[in-house]
Amino acid sequence: MNGATWLRAAPALFGLAALLLWEGLVRALDVPNYLVPGPLAILRAFLEDPGGLLLALLSTLSVTASALLAASSLGVLLALAMAASPWARAAIQPWAVVLQVTPIVAIAPLIIVWVGDPFTSLVVCATIVAFFPVLSNTAVGLAAVSPELLDLFRLNGASRWQILWLLRLPAALPYFLAGLRISGGLALVGAVVAEFVAGSGGFATGLAYRILEASYRLRIPRMFAALVLLCIAGIAINAALAGFSRWLLRRRGEV
């Protein structure tokens, strides 16, 4: 194995070592399952009911995907409006920040009551958590155009539409993609938090509900199994979005 291969294998090796250490410690110190279950106990808990947990994961993921889609569309639209008119920028910016800094747990109950439909309300909550990185990154990207290129466009009689379509939007793409990657993780977090707040009130199908349920019944290994699934989902979303950006930028000859 050469250096690069080692580097690529490093996360897996480190994880494996940590799991072995974890299992070893739990056994050596005789820690009871309801305090800290070992990896094997967690795996057993997962295998007892893989269908239920995976279905719950699917439910959470569908909220996440819908929220990410909504967040990126909303973020790009608002960023475009902000780039198009200083008036829109002044009007939108403070409210975007207000939404960004408001703890979602504080407003989620209100949203759930107002929206009514459980799925939609979860998506709304996750969208609020996730849209800010796309908005702010895209806005920066739309504005970060070289002034010399703008001059070149002006000298050749470019219309506002041409400047947007041929210069600002393509220049903003890498910024948008960087924001999208952050928003992907946030959408998952937002979905789970909203599910926690919603609890059993109506839409009890997500992973967060499985975690709550397992903790009420002191089925701690099952709770951990659900947590592990969440982590894996988060890592997968991040990796998928990173791969997507790399693919897109490479296709455009930029990487």
Add this chain to the structure above:
Amino acid sequence: MLTLRGVGRRFPGGTEALAGVDLDLGEGDFLALLGPSGCGKSTLLRLIAGLDPPDTGSCVWAGAPPGPGQIGVVFQDPTLLPWARAAENVWLPLRLGGQRREAAWPAVQAALAQVGLADAAARYPRALSGGMRMRVAIARALVTRPRLLLLDEPFAALDEFTRHKLQEDLLALWQRARCTVVFVTHSIYEAAFLARRIVLMTPGPGRIADEIASPLAPSPQTRLDPAYAALVGETTRRMQRALEMP
């Protein structure tokens, strides 16, 4: 072609970048704006391009002022679109003028061939060397067959060999296309080699201090010509004198 009278420009904050600039630009001129950093060369070039208005004085075109695509510009950095291939970058000015890809392609190919890059048409900017990127930028400026070509220190970042080559190419292009060229530089050698008229500028505020008419015939051989050395010496002497004057 263009007459500047008493042109001044002051930036917000009080910097007087240009004051009392008189300049006559004739059809077919090759003019070098030569001067130390900060003497207002780029500011003057932007005024000529019509990108900024003068604060005082007047810029008057003989006949109709140039429309879209009639002024070509090349900046110090190539400023290509990184997401577009070389040929697409060259297509850009025509595209902005409403020409579709198929209609524009012969002109794009010709412009790339003019700068010796016919083979690199499909490459992205990041796969080109600095000199090649600059050539693409020049092809992009030439593709609309502009009446006026404005260059702002285009070769300053290149190595000596590439710079010489591109200078010779530019001279040949000018002789062939017979457009009007304004070339900003802070290199006396470059100005003496390229220009028919060397305009000396001094800072604080930017003024035109002197002008030298080149006695050389435009040719790649002039670098070894004793008359070229004499012109460099003369330009150096008059630049020094201009800078010493209060």
